[in-house]
Amino acid sequence: MTHLAYLDAGSGSLIVQAVVGGVAGAAVAAKLYWRRLVARFRRQPTDQG
């Protein structure tokens, strides 16, 4: 179940917390961006077709 806090945490504010969480955190952020990149390339052929 998706549960949202009453406060808008801010998307950028969530991601930056991974980056400031040391090497392991930066790796999480890198993985997130890598997955976003891969997802974009995967989506493109479908979008065109």
Next chain:
Amino acid sequence: MVVSDTGVRVEPGSFRDPGNRVFHRHGEVFRGLDERSARDWRALAASDFFRDLLATGRVCGTEELLPTPVDLPWATVLRHERIPFVSHPYEWSYGMLRDAALLHLEILAAALAAGFTLKDGSAYNLQWRGATPVFIDVGSFEPARDGEPWAGYRQFCQTLLYPLLLQAHLGLDFQPWLRARIDGIEPEQMRRLFAGTRRLRAGVLTHVHLHGAMQARNAGASTTDVRAQLRAAGYTRELALATVRGLTKLVRRLDHRPADSHWVDYQRTCAYSVPDRQAKEQFVDRAVAATGGGLALDLGANDGRYARIAARHADHVVAVEQDPAVVDALYQALRDEGEQRILPLVMDLADPSPGGGWRGVERAAFADRSGADTVLALALVHHLALGRNVPLAEVLDQLVGLGTAGGTLVVEFVHPEDPMARRLLDNKPDGLFPDYRRDTFESLLAARGRLVRRVELPSGTRTLYQVALGG
């Protein structure tokens, strides 16, 4: 302010989290919880870490009201300890804001380690018992969900970290920034202030620049999507704890040494003669003793000498002073003594805290919070009347307005021929204040209360008055 037929007065500053609401009834403070918040509360109440926070006083005293009152629309009602005097972060000194931030992080770290988190990260989650910070937002605790960063991080930055960075790195007093913006300072504003080599100062590159850039780049992404992406990428509770540890280390490193201020040395440079000081101390001690307990306001408190005398008899003392550096010095001294009854606050009495936030009532104005049993205004009136041109009658109206009927006003009148009054008058055109006279002052005072005692100090240029307010 809504007072219902059940005698409930809802706290105007408590509406942002619809799951719980603070209200007042019969002079006590309560918090109503909906079903979901009640479940979170039961889990919290059963946890060891929360019991420890309560036992050590780091979280305000809280107990469940049993049975739950049937005349109230809440699943569960909590009763809170009363905070002696509600203050706002823009009334705190640098050291106070820093200690408040550290307590907030300490509580978050304890919560995370026990499988809980805090829903928010606002400076308004904290209040003071004297010079000791206390976390008041019990409704903010909830069970943590694995793989999620802290939802309150942005708020923590905007209302606690950024104001500290402004003061520590740039030497700017943070209070006007917080007073003007209830949600604090935005990362984008901070980025403009921390351009060039300033971005290399501790904490700036990540918490300001990177934070701002990430916000801009992810403005179109929903927090639901980003939470899912972070979870999938392997974000863990350990990482959240590492972030809190990093923030704590950063805040501890931020040290601010104020520039020399005229007022820091005021008590020394404007030294009274020994007989004057002794007479004044005796007068104040006797006046506060006659009033007894309750709340005393020391306006223009400087180094807190008279606030400490007031604390011999009053239950709580609020020491108000306009110079942030002076308040910070007083705070450090009181904190080192473990003082729990004297609260130092930064405020210019010619520009007191107005009401703020939603409809101007979310953060109550200073005048609406005072209601003091004793008001001390020592060596203050000439600064307002001669230094700031406030008409003498209006100065007295403000002093009387900050007290309650049946309370006491202790006020010092510095005669126009006193060296300190002369110094202020020398900066103004001759004859600008024809009414600044002792006889005028006394007749204005008589119109506002009953004169109990009057003593002229041995120097002959200052007079102290004890006035019973409200007849």
